[in-house]
Amino acid sequence: MLTKTHLFENRGPDERPRIVIIGAGFAGVAAARALRKCDAEVLLIDRRNHHIFQPLLYQVATAVLAPSEIAAPIRQVEAKQANLNVALGEVVGVDLNRRTVEVVSPGIGVREVRFDFLVVATGMRPSYFGHDEFAAYAPGLKNLADAETIRTKILSAFEMAEATDDENERARYMNFVLVGAGPTGVELAASLADMVRVTLRRNFRQIDPAMSTITLLEGGDRVLPSFAPSLSERAARHLARIGVTVMTGVKVENVDAHGVIAGGKRIESATVLWTAGVAASPIIKLLDVKTDRAGRALVEPFLNLHGWPYVFVTGDTASIQQDGRPVPGVAQAAIQQGRYVGRLIADQIRGREPKRPFRYRDKGNMAVVGRNYAILEAGHLRMSGFLTWLVWVFIHLMALPQMQNRWRVQSQWLWSYLTGQRSSRLISEAPQSPNVAVTAKQTIAP
Amino acid sequence: MLTKTHLFENRGPDERPRIVIIGAGFAGVAAARALRKCDAEVLLIDRRNHHIFQPLLYQVATAVLAPSEIAAPIRQVEAKQANLNVALGEVVGVDLNRRTVEVVSPGIGVREVRFDFLVVATGMRPSYFGHDEFAAYAPGLKNLADAETIRTKILSAFEMAEATDDENERARYMNFVLVGAGPTGVELAASLADMVRVTLRRNFRQIDPAMSTITLLEGGDRVLPSFAPSLSERAARHLARIGVTVMTGVKVENVDAHGVIAGGKRIESATVLWTAGVAASPIIKLLDVKTDRAGRALVEPFLNLHGWPYVFVTGDTASIQQDGRPVPGVAQAAIQQGRYVGRLIADQIRGREPKRPFRYRDKGNMAVVGRNYAILEAGHLRMSGFLTWLVWVFIHLMALPQMQNRWRVQSQWLWSYLTGQRSSRLISEAPQSPNVAVTAKQTIAP
Numbered sequence: 001m002l003t004k005t006h007l008f009e010n011r012g013p014d015e016r017p018r019i020v021i022i023g024a025g026f027a028g029v030a031a032a033r034a035l036r037k038c039d040a041e042v043l044l045i046d047r048r049n050h051h052i053f054q055p056l057l058y059q060v061a062t063a064v065l066a067p068s069e070i071a072a073p074i075r076q077v078e079a080k081q082a083n084l085n086v087a088l089g090e091v092v093g094v095d096l097n098r099r100t101v102e103v104v105s106p107g108i109g110v111r112e113v114r115f116d117f118l119v120v121a122t123g124m125r126p127s128y129f130g131h132d133e134f135a136a137y138a139p140g141l142k143n144l145a146d147a148e149t150i151r152t153k154i155l156s157a158f159e160m161a162e163a164t165d166d167e168n169e170r171a172r173y174m175n176f177v178l179v180g181a182g183p184t185g186v187e188l189a190a191s192l193a194d195m196v197r198v199t200l201r202r203n204f205r206q207i208d209p210a211m212s213t214i215t216l217l218e219g220g221d222r223v224l225p226s227f228a229p230s231l232s233e234r235a236a237r238h239l240a241r242i243g244v245t246v247m248t249g250v251k252v253e254n255v256d257a258h259g260v261i262a263g264g265k266r267i268e269s270a271t272v273l274w275t276a277g278v279a280a281s282p283i284i285k286l287l288d289v290k291t292d293r294a295g296r297a298l299v300e301p302f303l304n305l306h307g308w309p310y311v312f313v314t315g316d317t318a319s320i321q322q323d324g325r326p327v328p329g330v331a332q333a334a335i336q337q338g339r340y341v342g343r344l345i346a347d348q349i350r351g352r353e354p355k356r357p358f359r360y361r362d363k364g365n366m367a368v369v370g371r372n373y374a375i376l377e378a379g380h381l382r383m384s385g386f387l388t389w390l391v392w393v394f395i396h397l398m399a400l401p402q403m404q405n406r407w408r409v410q411s412q413w414l415w416s417y418l419t420g421q422r423s424s425r426l427i428s429e430a431p432q433s434p435n436v437a438v439t440a441k442q443t444i445a446p
Numbered sequence: 447m448l449t450k451t452h453l454f455e456n457r458g459p460d461e462r463p464r465i466v467i468i469g470a471g472f473a474g475v476a477a478a479r480a481l482r483k484c485d486a487e488v489l490l491i492d493r494r495n496h497h498i499f500q501p502l503l504y505q506v507a508t509a510v511l512a513p514s515e516i517a518a519p520i521r522q523v524e525a526k527q528a529n530l531n532v533a534l535g536e537v538v539g540v541d542l543n544r545r546t547v548e549v550v551s552p553g554i555g556v557r558e559v560r561f562d563f564l565v566v567a568t569g570m571r572p573s574y575f576g577h578d579e580f581a582a583y584a585p586g587l588k589n590l591a592d593a594e595t596i597r598t599k600i601l602s603a604f605e606m607a608e609a610t611d612d613e614n615e616r617a618r619y620m621n622f623v624l625v626g627a628g629p630t631g632v633e634l635a636a637s638l639a640d641m642v643r644v645t646l647r648r649n650f651r652q653i654d655p656a657m658s659t660i661t662l663l664e665g666g667d668r669v670l671p672s673f674a675p676s677l678s679e680r681a682a683r684h685l686a687r688i689g690v691t692v693m694t695g696v697k698v699e700n701v702d703a704h705g706v707i708a709g710g711k712r713i714e715s716a717t718v719l720w721t722a723g724v725a726a727s728p729i730i731k732l733l734d735v736k737t738d739r740a741g742r743a744l745v746e747p748f749l750n751l752h753g754w755p756y757v758f759v760t761g762d763t764a765s766i767q768q769d770g771r772p773v774p775g776v777a778q779a780a781i782q783q784g785r786y787v788g789r790l791i792a793d794q795i796r797g798r799e800p801k802r803p804f805r806y807r808d809k810g811n812m813a814v815v816g817r818n819y820a821i822l823e824a825g826h827l828r829m830s831g832f833l834t835w836l837v838w839v840f841i842h843l844m845a846l847p848q849m850q851n852r853w854r855v856q857s858q859w860l861w862s863y864l865t866g867q868r869s870s871r872l873i874s875e876a877p878q879s880p881n882v883a884v885t886a887k888q889t890i891a892p
Binding site: 048049050066067068069071073075076078079085087088089105106107108111143144145155156159160163164200201202203204205405407408411412415419421423424425426427428429 | 494495496512513514515517519521522524525531533534535551552553554557589590591601602605606609610646647648649650651850851853854857858861867869870871872873874875
């Protein structure tokens, strides 16, 4: 089914095979890198000019790190890989039969790109479970703009609490509510707890930021449901210790400018953050494939779409079962899938048949709960506490993609740890966007 | 004329004197710090929650530094100074007779603040010499949002040049025009020249960024007119060497989305940056005082306004002559003026008469022209070249306000210098602003 002849029937004899990768997250970049020695043309398309190290995004949202410290320009990968081309743009159409994608780029318009192989790696976005109207009041955390939105919202809340004379308003500004106690919710809540107790100390005259309340709401029966129950329990105890109120088994019924209604009770809050569900990015709808409940594409064991041997879906956008359990939507899985697909395509171009289906190797799972505390689960190993936190720090520094970012994050963390200060306490103003206009329709080669 | 009785006639016997400082730039923060041991209440008002190290702003615009690396939260000064209060808001009214200012804060509305002493230190903004319509096409560089706007504009221009098939469009995207060859214009042009030749090397497939043209337009007869003519000449030669085309004696007649008309000639450019004139911030108009041509308030030798012994104007917003020449609008002058006014007020509160009028001590003047080259003028000393550049690096690192920023900038510079890379190559998206509404009118104590 995955044969060479089938793939190359529409190309001229002189052309090299074309591989289009949509999305430059962990999966997309891993796929591109795995193709670096392949005799092909690779086009990596992303809406943004940078890829980000998503596991540390919550630290941008809480002013520990600057946006650029977890980001790297995608084009810089080009400098190291001769067969790679990077295009900035949004994919608005995919035609699997004609093997084309339509890309809209700012200032350029719509272009049509031909492919021999397609890799979709567009990731996830926040899901409001059918209540998209919550989005205006409760931002999610998926990209750098989200992180800056949340940072500005948190810092502004304290400014308003300081400025107002109204006691009720002040209380509302000092209530923070996070919806969803997965890793992002727990990490964000804990980082916020550290911020109000340590970083903002003695920075205000009318309020004491340490008197803020941070409430973490979870629909399920425990925090961090992807971990073993014993670790969830330890994490919940540590959250309570640092001042985070955890409420489990609570469904959010409404979110508006004044707060949330959850479990029938109203919580007044000026800062509601959405760390609950995720849904696949809308591009999957363009593909007309079967999806799971979260909108992820159901893929075959080789990560291709059923009936389309040259179309692959990887990372958070793919839904695949392994040993009766879904492969989790974590960075490790995305990297492994991207690399697998890149190698599989390279093999096929060399005329080799694909060897074995994709298999996720779980190297373990970690979550950090503020400074000094983390939990780790790997096979039967379960750890928590300060040493685990040191392991977390080490692993994340090693995983940062660029030498430069590693240095910077390292020195930021050291300074923040020693002083309690955070270096990116900026209430952002929006920069002007460049004057762009969609013009004509063109055809480009990848 | 500057007497204690006059100042305190409207206050109750138990109240401490109130000092309101508008603007937390170099002058405002210096004034606040000079009042730290004073038995008074100090209120520092700024529209933003951070103050910035303006001399390095051009490096944020060219992706060398992250915004937070040249910024520090104003509130952090509060932690070190018990008599200081910080308010986030915009001053929209000043009544010198009643001694009140009106402040609008996001989410809070208008508040009225009483003062015994007022220090205005609101700085400058770009001036388009009566052509405010140019602003939409040629952003100026005064704050972090401007710097991000310019960075996004520059990086987007290369993306569009790479993506377009139209040769004329491509040329337009690769033409950069800077209007005004003062220090900001020269430093920005030189930094951009380094970027196109080194940083972006091998990052594109359709274009070679090194083929960009960078044109620096100057209305006067030489670049860096605040320096000695011999230094201007050396700087101009170095600019030519690194690929910047300097055109002097050229007036800009028009700026639109397609470029500029200068000296009767049209230059096609998608990226026009305004580094020419500056004008005093609009708050000066609220004061109803005499101003110079640039809108700066004419101040008395003690830096107070004529007829208002308790109202001071400092920094770039003040116009004062010394030995027949205007005190320049540089960071050193702003810091000295702020400190002078702070001490003068502290003296008066202690019942001492002001000693001597303000005198600017010129410690010398520097400008940097790309990596490895700077010029310096101090008294009769004139230096240029690599060693001068090292002096520039050293002085600027020492001047950075916070220990933390010093470390970060130092490591950024070292890395950029060694690798030619720049760490903040982000095309920014606008974060959402928090939901705020102007509500009621309140009176607050500083």
